[in-house]
Amino acid sequence: xxxxxxxxxxxxxxxxxxxxxxxxxxxxxxxxxxxxxxxxxxxxxxxxxxxxxxxxxxxxxxxxxxxxxxxxxxxxxxxxxxxxxxxxxxxxxxxxxxxxxxxxxxxxxxxxxxxxxxxxxxxxxxxxxxxxxxxxxxxxxxxxxxxxxxxxxxxxxxxxxxxxxxxxxxxxxxxxxxxxxxxxxxxxxxxxxxxxxxxxxxxxxxxxxxxxxxxxxxxxxxxxxxxxxxxxxxxxxxxxxxxxxxxxxxxxxxxxxxxxxxxxxxxxxxxxxxxxxxxxxxxxxxxxxxxxxxxxxxxxxxxxxxxxxxxxxxxxxxxxxxxxxxxxxxxxxxxxxxxxxxxxxxxx
Numbered sequence: 001x002x003x004x005x006x007x008x009x010x011x012x013x014x015x016x017x018x019x020x021x022x023x024x025x026x027x028x029x030x031x032x033x034x035x036x037x038x039x040x041x042x043x044x045x046x047x048x049x050x051x052x053x054x055x056x057x058x059x060x061x062x063x064x065x066x067x068x069x070x071x072x073x074x075x076x077x078x079x080x081x082x083x084x085x086x087x088x089x090x091x092x093x094x095x096x097x098x099x100x101x102x103x104x105x106x107x108x109x110x111x112x113x114x115x116x117x118x119x120x121x122x123x124x125x126x127x128x129x130x131x132x133x134x135x136x137x138x139x140x141x142x143x144x145x146x147x148x149x150x151x152x153x154x155x156x157x158x159x160x161x162x163x164x165x166x167x168x169x170x171x172x173x174x175x176x177x178x179x180x181x182x183x184x185x186x187x188x189x190x191x192x193x194x195x196x197x198x199x200x201x202x203x204x205x206x207x208x209x210x211x212x213x214x215x216x217x218x219x220x221x222x223x224x225x226x227x228x229x230x231x232x233x234x235x236x237x238x239x240x241x242x243x244x245x246x247x248x249x250x251x252x253x254x255x256x257x258x259x260x261x262x263x264x265x266x267x268x269x270x271x272x273x274x275x276x277x278x279x280x281x282x283x284x285x286x287x288x289x290x291x292x293x294x295x296x297x298x299x300x301x302x303x304x305x306x307x308x309x310x311x312x313x314x315x316x317x318x319x320x321x322x323x324x325x326x327x328x329x330x331x332x333x334x335x336x337x338x339x340x341x342x343x344x345x346x347x348x
Contacts, residue, residue: 001029004320006071009313011038013048016073017101018291018314020052022321024059024077024105025295025345033072043069047093047119051101054087058113059105082109082170089119092160094126099166104291106168107145108347113168120155121162122193122235127284128251129164130191130237135249136288139179139281142245143292145171154195156233172347174296177289179280180303180337183243188213188220188271190238192264194254195229201260202226205236208264213238216272234260236267246280248305277305279335286338287311290326294318296342307336 002023006015016035023030036042044052049068052075056063060078087098095117106113121129127136133149140147146169155162192206206222213220220238234254241247250271252263274282281289286304290311293300304311307328315326327339 001031002320004030004032004317005034006032007034007037008316010309012036013097014310014314015317016048017051017097018317020055020075021101021104021291022318023075024055024061024080025108026321027077028321029074029076031072031074035071035073037071043071045093046091047089047098050087050089050093050119051098054085054098055102055105057085058082058102058109080105080109082106082111082113082168084114086116087118089117089160092120092123092155092157094123095119095121095155095162095164096127096129096132099132100288103140103147103168104295107171107174108345109168109170111170115166117164117166118155119160119162120157121151121164122154122233122253123157124253127288128235128237131239131249131251134189134237134239135247135285138247139177139245139285139289140292143174143177143296145174154193154227154229154233156195156229156231159231161230170347173345174292174342176296176298176342177293177300177302179244179246180301181244182246182278182280186241186243188218188238188240190220190222190236190267191225192222192236193225193227194234195227196232197234199226201234201254204260205234205264208261209236209238209268212265212268213272234263236264238267238271240271240275242280244280247285248274248282249285250274274305277333277335279303279305281305283308283311287314290314290340291318293340294322294324294342295345297344298342300340300342301337303331303335303337306334
């Protein structure tokens with residue numbers, strides 16, 4: 001059984017998510033302790049419980065210690081089956097973080113998986129559902145793993161209640177991710193969305209984002225959406241597509257006291273920082289793709305706008321399961337080049 005100290009590095013939920021994901025996909029039992037020890041409220045929260053329970057159902061795992069606030073669990077996986085599942089986080093916990101814990105296993109499931117998830121679609125400290133749909137999933141699909149995602153209803157903090165439907169076609173194996181050069185900028189697009197707020201909020205957010213981008217010579221098409229939801233909320237998510245298949249993203253979430261203009265400006269500044277780095281992946285996507293690259297067939301190589309402490313923690317966690325090295329080379333503008341020799345996992 002693999003033993004993982006959940007306090008390593010940032011000591012957050014990513015250690016738990018990736019540990020159970022790798023346990024399920026590799027068939028290796030794991031014990032994780034000190035779960036989220038680096039957070040203000042250590043232990044499992046509802047979104048972690050939902051993710052681990054769902055993964056346990058999907059792969060027939062035996063799990064002990066699964067309770068709210070628990071700081072230690074044991075996860076003994078079985079066979080990854082797939083199928084249809086409805087997952088209600090019960091709070092505004094992040095739907096995308098739950099999906100991140102499930103996706104590696106679903107790439108190697110026996111059959112197609114369809115999920116309906118209820119929770120937060122745009123919440124702090126997690127990828128917006130729009131980012132997953134428009135930035136992460138196109139890159140995942142390029143590795144041979146077909147995933148569809150539809151946002152049915154928005155879920156904001158604190159009430160949640162958002163609905164996302166997804167479908168996953170098993171890949172059998174993953175192609176390596178080789179995307180170091182960006183090529184030409186094809187387009188910059190985005191969405192400005194708000195719920196239970198005056199209609200001018202989405203317009204002000206979008207105008208501010210376009211203004212910040214146009215100041216650097218970049219034009220942007222932003223869709224404006226007034227979305228039904230249980231409680232108020234707003235967000236801007238932007239993405240840039242390049243001819244090589246590279247995708248970069250930037251986002252910001254509205255909050256009480258934050259002007260709508262600042263939401264748009266923050267999203268634009270985050271995207272511009274990634275564009276100016278010259279990298280093919282932004283810092284968040286780099287972090288999310290490490291586990292897929294480690295499971296792929298052959299060597300993955302890609303450039304990222306930065307190598308974060310979050311990425312370093314995830315690389316350490318992956319190496320507890322997969323004894324392959326990560327090569328990280330620093331380049332100009334804070335950019336890094338990442339090389340990972342995948343294990344060539346195949347569905348049996």
